[in-house]
Amino acid sequence: MKTLKTFLFTCMFIGIAAFSCKKESSVGNNNHLGEPFIIKVNENKSLKPIISDKNISDSILSISFKKVLFDSRCSMANCYLCYGGIGRIQIFFSLKQDTGTITLSIPGCRYEYECDDQLYYRVDTLGYRFCLLRLDPYPGDSNSTNKTTYTAKLNITKL
Numbered sequence: 001m002k003t004l005k006t007f008l009f010t011c012m013f014i015g016i017a018a019f020s021c022k023k024e025s026s027v028g029n030n031n032h033l034g035e036p037f038i039i040k041v042n043e044n045k046s047l048k049p050i051i052s053d054k055n056i057s058d059s060i061l062s063i064s065f066k067k068v069l070f071d072s073r074c075s076m077a078n079c080y081l082c083y084g085g086i087g088r089i090q091i092f093f094s095l096k097q098d099t100g101t102i103t104l105s106i107p108g109c110r111y112e113y114e115c116d117d118q119l120y121y122r123v124d125t126l127g128y129r130f131c132l133l134r135l136d137p138y139p140g141d142s143n144s145t146n147k148t149t150y151t152a153k154l155n156i157t158k159l
Contacts, residue, residue, distance in 0.1 A: 036133055036155040039065045041148050047156055061128065061156065062094040066101070068135075068147040073108030075140025082108070087135040089152055095126060104132035104154075111138060115155050124159060131155045 031037045032050045039045055047061045067090050074082030085108040092101050102123045106113065115122055115131035122131040134153035 033061065033128075034155070034157045036153055038151050038153050039063070040151050041065050041067060049158070059096055063154075063156070064092040065150075065152055066090040066092050068150045069103065071135070071139060071147075071150075073106075073135075073139050076109070076111075076138070077140060079109035085109075089132065089135065089150070091130065091154075093128075093130075095128075098126055100125065102130060104130060104152075106132045106135050108139070112153065115157070127159050129157045129159055131157075 031045050031047050033047050034050060037045065037047075042065065044062065044064045047063065049060070069088040069090055071087040073085040073087050086105045087108070088103055088105045090101060090103055093099065102125060104121060104123060106121045112134040113119065113121065113132075115129065115133065122129055124130075131154065132152060133155055136151050136153075137149070
């Protein structure tokens with residue numbers, strides 16, 4: 001009898017825990033303009049506009065992380081020896097009938113940046129600002145230098 005009660009209590013606990021957890025929507029569905037997101041090499045994402053009462057945007061921006069062109073960032077341990085190292089990636093975008101390819105760069109010696117008007121790792125085109133905030137793996141963090149395993153953290157905003 002005690003074992004049956006324990007079993008029922010355990011099942012009830014698991015059931016409550018399972019139903020009380022919030023189900024996450026799929027990764028492709030919750031990317032919005034103005035919110036940073038992670039994208040892998042050869043991955044495609046669609047960025048939905050954030051619609052509010054005052055700002056109704058008209059279309060979805062599709063992007064694809066095509067490739068890492070090069071990564072000459074120094075390892076964090078050697079930053080004092082290496083100035084000017086950057087990582088550079090290629091992004092393909094599509095908005096209505098307009099398509100294009102842009103190159104985004106990120107300097108080394110910091111793991112992550114913010115999208116700032118004074119920094120050169122942003123590109124403005126077709127009324128959007130594309131910012132490369134992070135590029136992983138950071139040199140020296142991993143033995144892997146395979147350019148197909150990179151991920152980029154981007155923030156794309158409407159100007």
